[in-house]
Amino acid sequence: MNQQAHPDGHQAMRTRAVTAAAVGTALEWLDFTLYGALAATVLPKLFFPAMDATSALLASLATFGVGLAARPLGAIICGHLGDKLGRRNLMLATVTVMGLSSMLMGLLPTYASIGVWAPMLLVALRILQGFALGGESTGAQLMAIEHASPERRGKYSGLLGLCSPLSQIMANGVLLALSASMSAQAFESWGWRVPFVLSFVLVIVGVYIRLRVSETPAFVALSKTEVAEVGSPLRDALRLHWRTVLRWMLFFCGPAAIFYLIVVFSLSYVTKTLAMPRQTGFMLLMGANVCAIVGALAGGMLSDRIGRKKALAVGSIATLAMLFFYFQILDTKSFLPMLAAMGFFLGFTQFQSGIQPVAFAEAFPTNVRYSGSALAYTGANLVAGGPMPVLAVWLFAVCNGSPWGVVAVCVVFNVISLVMILTAPETRGIDMNRVDTAANVLGASGNTPMQSHSH
Known part of the structure; x- marks a missing residue:
């Protein structure tokens, strides 16, 4: 059409x-x-x-x-x-x-x-x-x-x-x-x-x-090339694009770790350590999730205006700064400051998650886009997201009830994430219909390169 x-x-x-x-x-x-x-x-x-x-x-x-x-x-x-x-x-x-x-x-x-x-x-x-x-x-x-x-x-x-x-x-x-x-x-x-x-x-x-x-449209364009016939997407993503997979996996470790810190560990901290009612913890999380909805949409829209890198950097710097004050604000046991802190923290975490889909999609050519994006997203959740609640509980115990061990680990993840953002190429407006040349894909397969399509 x-x-x-x-x-x-x-x-x-x-x-x-x-x-x-x-x-x-x-x-x-x-x-x-x-x-x-x-x-x-x-x-x-x-x-x-x-x-x-x-x-x-x-x-x-x-x-x-x-x-x-x-x-x-x-x-x-x-x-x-x-x-x-x-x-x-x-x-x-x-x-x-x-x-x-x-x-x-x-x-x-x-x-x-x-x-x-x-x-x-x-x-x-x-x-x-x-x-x-x-x-x-x-x-x-x-x-x-x-x-x-x-x-x-x-x-x-x-x-x-x-x-x-x-x-x-x-x-x-x-x-x-x-x-x-x-x-x-x-x-x-x-x-x-x-x-x-x-x-x-x-x-x-x-x-x-x-x-x-x-x-x-991108997949329709891919299906018309010989890459669609000869490529093995998962293998090609790992062999030809492992640096891109690693970069975006390390980036998303920051938001993934902080997300689980907020929605899992914070609830435990508020109800058990601070001995506040469980209902209060749920109300705080509900309010924070409202901020997260606004944050996700704002992040995505801002990235259309100023680019993926700058918008991601804004979110990453905001969460990094908040890490140093978050638990001190929770310790006040005052509902409105706690709600503001949790809302700001989760809001700017989801601000980055609102940009993640487009940043990941634009980073890979069509023939490995699903595989490459899935590897980066899954890798971050395996390395940082999933283990974070258990790691936080253990660090909290090791540090005798102090949250600073947890904060230190999240700061490390956040700094690595920020470095990955700042060293990544800007992709806003990139051609989404591009594919690897057949020569590259066949070369990765160990076969004789064929005449490639130029995309």
Whole structure:
């Protein structure tokens, strides 16, 4: 289709693409977040009743961890397939797998009905959830950004960055509404199942929207080159673009570490160390997530105006400065200053996360974009994000209740992140349809170079 002849059609497709990406990602994060909340409350008694209370809680939280562990596998496999088969096909697959596994979780018999099979099936469904989310995260970003016009890629990126904090607010709202509208016994008996069973809505809405989105122009252009036939995306990303993967992985270690520091460790610090009510901790996190939504959108839009590097540097410097005052402000036990500190901190963390999708997408050529972006994103969460809550608890104990050990580690991650930003090339406005030459790809495969297309 001629873009000049049909500008309205192209704009409609771009709008559909970012809507499909944002709605699908928000719904997938919603299911993932709901499980996290229920794993700490209802599921231990229903699926691990043979254990004592502490062991049951640990086992239930371990099933949450299994989902996190499955994400890298989903990202790597879906990344490779997405670069070979297309963004749209993988997005249809991930939203279907997430929705069906969540719905089946809501229908799952408990330990009282089928014994040890209950927790085993719960773990299996949890692995499917994590696998789907791992593939979804990067694929949805590419679906939106490869459809976007060059001057709006940052805005679309910011819209995707707000999905995670929005899902946190939605998940807490859903659970609050359910628990308020029924007795504790009813919620424990069947109420907790409702949001999971309603996941069939996720499948219907997600698939419907994504069926109405065409394959991205960048992948269509790639499919017309010989690189599409001879390349192995995962191998090519690691062999030809390992420096770019490493750079962006090290960059995202900073925001990933600080995100988990805020949403996991801060809640523990406020409720246990400062002995404030748990409800206060949840209210602080809800307020901080509202700031995170604003931050993600602001980061993406600012990157369209001043470039990815400058905008990322603004967010990185803001979080670095806040690290030195954050716990001192929490120690005041004064609600408004605590809310301001947490909101500023999480807001500027998500400010960077709002730029991450477009920065990652622009850094790689089309033929390895899904694989390269997924490796960088997953690597950062494995190195810094996932271990951060456990590391923070350990450092807090080693430092005799002082948060400065935790602060020191986060400062190191943040400084490395800032260095990666400042030494990276600016990519705003870069051609998204570029691919590696066939000669390069074949050379990486150890074959005789063929005549390459020039892109």
